[in-house]
Amino acid sequence: MNIIAPSVTVFMAAYNASKYIEVAVKSILNQTYQDFELLIVNDGSTDDTSEILKSFKDERIRIINNVENKGLTYTRNIALKEARGQFIAIMDSDDMSYPNRLAIQIDAFNDKPHLALYGGQAKMIDENQKEIGFIEESETNPDLLKVKLLFHNTFVHSSVMIRTSIFREFGGYQEPFAEDYDLFLRIAQKYAVGNSSEFFVAYRWHGSNISRTEGEKIVKQLLPIKGKLLKKIGLKSTISQQKILTNPYLWNDVSIYEYQELFRSLLLYNKQEKTFDDQILEEIIFDKWYDALIHLGGANSAKLFFSKPIFKWRYCTFKKLRKILKKSIKSIIKARK
Template identity: 40%
Template sequence: MKKPKITAFMAAYNVSDYIAESISSVLNQTFKDFEFIIIDDGSTDDTALVVKKFNDSRIHFIQNDGNKGIPFTRNRLLDLAQGEYIAILDSDDIAYPDRFQLQLNFFSSHPEAALCGGHGKIINKNGIETDKKIIVPTDDLVNMRMLFGNPFINSSTMFKTEIFRELNGYRNFALAEDFDLFIRISQKYKVANIDTFLVKYRIHGENITIKRSKDQEKHELDILENMQENLGISFNRNTLNLHKELFTNNLSDIHFPAYFELLVAMKTANMKSKRFDVAKMNQFLFNKWYEILLSKRSNIKALSWYFKKELYCWEYSTFKQFRKMFKSSFRGLIN
């Protein structure tokens, strides 16, 4: 029996109000050669009843024996997925009709890539579009950007099944397991985003990441430790905490010198490990340092910090950056 090109996957838990619209958005894709695995993770509402109302041979509906959690549920794909690619869609989000085709086009023209995602538009609990968007980076620095944030919308991601199996799927990092997987993929393969809207991302009071954000934070240090180790940094609790502040954009004025030292350590380590292209990484870290300085509107030391030789290179600098640093230093003098 011919295997499908794509395995569309949806994990569901108590989403009876939203899942019908999400399922329909998959079934209505312009690209038709896919199987659709939906796993109900022990819902206590009418989620299963809603799913069973759909009559489409591509749907394979499975129910866990109780609530097993997201990592366990998603890892059932290790045995179940038949497609060459796995396309994730959360059970409260909506895929644009041409999403699968656009991502397959990308993989066709970029065979070295293992993972790709795209932009998202925010919808409310009623499915109505808001004026907010999630614009993800689409340049060739996506893998570096993962050092300081998650550049992917999970619901928009598609990745190669063989690589998912090679990495043994998701680790038990509840609510951060997707980012951890993306990091591990990026350490061996090309990852990217395409410059188009692929999904509508629903915000509502029942979002797991909203309700349980503290659980997610507990795994961030483990992920950052993995990134620092892979880069070649001799990490410790202090470097991990500083990295977390940069990752969550929760900056402290008193830590500005320490942020600088961390970026220098990243630069030095990368020059040895060659984890990233050295020239691109050096410029990326300089621009990150500029962003950090810019976050403090009034800073008497901004200009001198901007020109610190450990990160500064005249080729990276722009007049616009210099002008903003000068203004920041001037405001620091007069305040």
Template identity: 40%
Template sequence: MGHPKITVFMAAYNQADFIKHSINSILIQSFPDFELIVVDDGSTDDTVSIAKSFNDERIRLIQNESNKGLIYTRNLLLTLAKGEYIAILDADDIAYPNRLELQYKYLLANPDVVLCGGHAAIINEHSEKTGTKLMVPIDNTVDLFMLFGNPFVNSTTMFKTNVFIELGGYQNYTISEDFDLFIRMAEKYQVANLDETLVDYRIHSNNTSSLNLDIRLANERKIISSMQEHIGLTNHAKWINLHVELFNWSLSKTHLGDYLNLFHELKLANNISKRYNPERFNRFLFNKWMEILISDQINGLNLKWYFKTEIFERNYFNFKKFRRAAKNSLKQILD
């Protein structure tokens, strides 16, 4: 095929129930200049025979000798990818027909951006829409959002192949290897999300992240620890558990003062290290603090919590936020 503009990558392990729909969703893309690399990771069902049933020269089927795992399989991209960009689609998800075109045009128009994703609509194992979506941040805080969650749906991501190679591909963070890669990209380059729904994201009992929760949480702790160190947070081990709670949105009202102290320490550390632009970082922390205060887990607080000097800046606090704060505080009094 020479050198197509985009390499679409699909790792597959025992996805016979879904892979036909996933492959079809790529073959009908409005943007035709791509190759589709399907790597079967030692499937024991009909995944391979289904992939072989397609007669399209843009498909390259690779078979691992045995089950090597997702990191090994994804890192085959380091040598296999011919495209200028790599687009990820899991073998149980479905790309929208204009997905590649939208992302390619965006990256072409924004050459400083090396990674972009978008929203995803959730479907079940019967390909029925559930009515819910995975909505990702679309403003200029995508890189800051990483401090408290993954701002990308992996199956929507497209990134520059040369940057992927430069960074050495995926590292040994099982289940969180994509998040680790995105963080390393954001540390050196610009990243973004489109305000577009790009894929149907399938939720079912065999989702990798669901089956390996303990491994994911352990690797998230390592990633969070590394992010704290890069900001320059001293004695960061003290703050890990609190940060993990915030990252997974498992909030505790009794820890509210501790969350405030963590934010204050992050703010002070970044003012020194300049890891992020301090004004942008401080504003982001304030908005995140407001988000915590009005969450269902914390809601109904005395108004004083909104004006803590550790985090409060007058120019961050607009009338709309004040009205929301006052409403929540009044609710506590009336209850």
């Protein structure tokens, strides 16, 4: 029997998700765009997740049950084999998708055949689905997004749609933590990626969010991810440089001169390879260099501020210059006491 493949596979990994999964599933079934399958992998849940899923009688839902809990990376990679759609839309089992999400994403891919990955904005809701705020705005300027992605994740995972062929090309998720950021970063080094200014999902903030329960592990896992990135673009990949690209001011063992070396190397690399928009990269690195000096510069802050090729007069404001001079003077006075 021939099965007509849908355009989109909406992929949902679920583990002990009984509290929220009904709302998540209904938010997909109620999409204005209807040419999809909803592929749900129940990752060995021990609560009522399985019973709730069985209560849905919609032929678009396809359920796979892991015999035991395998974890997110393993479970999400089931989509490598099982996804039937031309596109994979990620949906977390505790979030909600807004009704026009899939329609907007499909339109974007149809308009831009070169696009590999497309996400959107997210509101935050509590356990009772009450709006409590917004996730920091996901960057929509493609060139700016690509540069910012060097330093932090610029996508809301449960808002993203990816071309299935590209998801498979990159072997899906590869890390136990921050696996989404690692995947997006790898894709963005080769293909065009983007974000819509529209709200695609409501992200549920509760006590069991992985970002809350595994925050320290996620930060540590980012270091080897940044290490792979630095090696890929041909730069030194020391632990210090990985830390600078991960969370600049979290570490006490990184010197200001290591910041200087990495920022210079990134600028020189881009002059040769033209991977990033020159002006955007220059401005972001200038701002990060200024912040690093304010945090770590000490008495040499004013002198270091003018380091070439990092310093550019067009990005320097009177306020920044005054603050750097103030930082140097205070440090000198403190050292003489």
